Amino acid sequence: MDFFATAAKGTEPAVRDELREHRFRGVRADRGGVHFQGAIDEGFRACLELRTASRVLLEIGAFEARGGDALYEGVRALDWTIALSPKRTLAVRASCRSSALTHSQFIAQKTKDAIVDQLRDRQGARPSVDLEDPDVVVSVHLVKDAATIYLDLAGEPLHRRGYRAQAGEAPIKESLAAAMLRLGGWDRERPLVDPMCGSGTIAIEAALWARGVAPGLSRARFGFERWASHDDAAAARMVELRDRARARVRRDGPRVMASDVDPRAVAATLANARNAGVTVETSVRPLRALAPVAPPAHIVTNPPYGERLPADPALLRDLGATFLGLHGHRVTMLAGSPALLHAVPCRSEKELAVWNGAIECRLATFEIP
Ligand SMILES: C[S@@+](CC[C@H](N)C(=O)[O-])C[C@H]1O[C@@H](n2cnc3c(N)ncnc32)[C@H](O)[C@@H]1O
Numbered sequence: 391m392d393f394f395a396t397a398a399k400g401t402e403p404a405v406r407d408e409l410r411e412h413r414f415r416g417v418r419a420d421r422g423g424v425h426f427q428g429a430i431d432e433g434f435r436a437c438l439e440l441r442t443a444s445r446v447l448l449e450i451g452a453f454e455a456r457g458g459d460a461l462y463e464g465v466r467a468l469d470w471t472i473a474l475s476p477k478r479t480l481a482v483r484a485s486c487r488s489s490a491l492t493h494s495q496f497i498a499q500k501t502k503d504a505i506v507d508q509l510r511d512r513q514g515a516r517p518s519v520d521l522e523d524p525d526v527v528v529s530v531h532l533v534k535d536a537a538t539i540y541l542d543l544a545g546e547p548l549h550r551r552g553y554r555a556q557a558g559e560a561p562i563k564e565s566l567a568a569a570m571l572r573l574g575g576w577d578r579e580r581p582l583v584d585p586m587c588g589s590g591t592i593a594i595e596a597a598l599w600a601r602g603v604a605p606g607l608s609r610a611r612f613g614f615e616r617w618a619s620h621d622d623a624a625a626a627r628m629v630e631l632r633d634r635a636r637a638r639v640r641r642d643g644p645r646v647m648a649s650d651v652d653p654r655a656v657a658a659t660l661a662n663a664r665n666a667g668v669t670v671e672t673s674v675r676p677l678r679a680l681a682p683v684a685p686p687a688h689i690v691t692n693p694p695y696g697e698r699l700p701a702d703p704a705l706l707r708d709l710g711a712t713f714l715g716l717h718g719h720r721v722t723m724l725a726g727s728p729a730l731l732h733a734v735p736c737r738s739e740k741e742l743a744v745w746n747g748a749i750e751c752r753l754a755t756f757e758i759p
Pocket residue numbers: 557558559560561562563585586587588589590591592649650651652655675676677678692693694695699705708
């Protein structure tokens with residue numbers, strides 16, 4: 391089977407490396423995600439293990455669709471009984487680019503019509519639509535009139551780990567925090583410090599990764615566990631995958647420290663870390679009073695910036711002075727504005743373009759001499 395693990399733009403190499411580390415086959419990075427192959431259980435395993443991906447999609451068909459009728463016929467010719475039955479609910483998501491069909495809502499509607507008509511023909515009744523909490527999520531991508539139809543194995547996006555009850559002001563997605571750690575080259579041994587921690591996402595993801603806690607272990611149920619084909623045998627294989635993942639969890643990891651000038655942010659970090667079952671050392675302090683730690687540590691952070699939080703001159707001065715004082719440490723910063731990068735008066739070792747939602751950022755890593 392062909393799978394596609396979706397990723398925030400710019401983080402595809404992180405998803406690719408994760409898939410390779412977990413020994414998935416046919417791994418190939420593409421725009422917006424990474425392809426891999428395997429039996430259906432490999433899709434289950436990807437949902438359980440991947441920290442940096444947003445969704446895991448199973449490709450169930452591809453065909454040319456220059457118009458609504460071709461789309462309808464193509465979708466209707468696929469076998470939907472793998473996931474759907476009249477008792478299950480569905481939602482269809484669609485996107486299109488450079489195609490004759492230009493309205494994603496129309497594409498979603500046509501796809502839905504074809505699916506429910508097939509089910510009504512084959513099983514005498516049709517599934518209903520539920521946009522809030524569907525059992526089955528279908529994804530349609532139309533690029534240059536080529537339609538690719540997917541089933542979404544994850545259901546709710548994978549970044550929603552469930553530990554972040556308190557989100558703070560401008561939280562980043564858990565999957566992006568995990569990608570920052572990986573792309574920034576954290577070795578999972580050095581102490582990890584986030585001096586502008588907000589709700590603690592980076593610190594918590596670091597602690598989970600270092601201890602080998604599979605991100606999907608906190609999930610009660612993935613999308614595919616609500617599919618028609620998910621029988622007792624498949625459920626038993628999921629129990630085994632979860633047991634194996636649990637057995638890999640290590641008790642200890644390196645020190646993980648998080649601080650913020652805002653006491654509410656630190657309280658949120660503490661509460662979220664508790665939810666995630668990890669230990670994060672927290673303190674309320676401004677960046678310029680960063681607690682000393684013996685080098686080499688890795689500082690990974692995303693400071694406030696333009697569109698989401700105002701970047702002020704004092705913060706930029708503090709950033710430059712503090713980072714320059716971190717002799718022998720490694721620093722990785724997700725910079726949402728060029729001013730943040732320019733504030734650090736040394737050359738970055740590595741700089742990547744990474745998107746935080748719609749905002750193009752730079753993920754810069756410095757070795758401070
Ligand atoms: C973009 S948010 C970080 C979000 C975080 N990564 C998360 O996922 O929740 C930036 C944080 O920097 C903190 N901050 C701003 N100026 C600071 C300073 N001078 N010292 C320490 N923290 C500061 C803010 O209180 C805010 O929580």
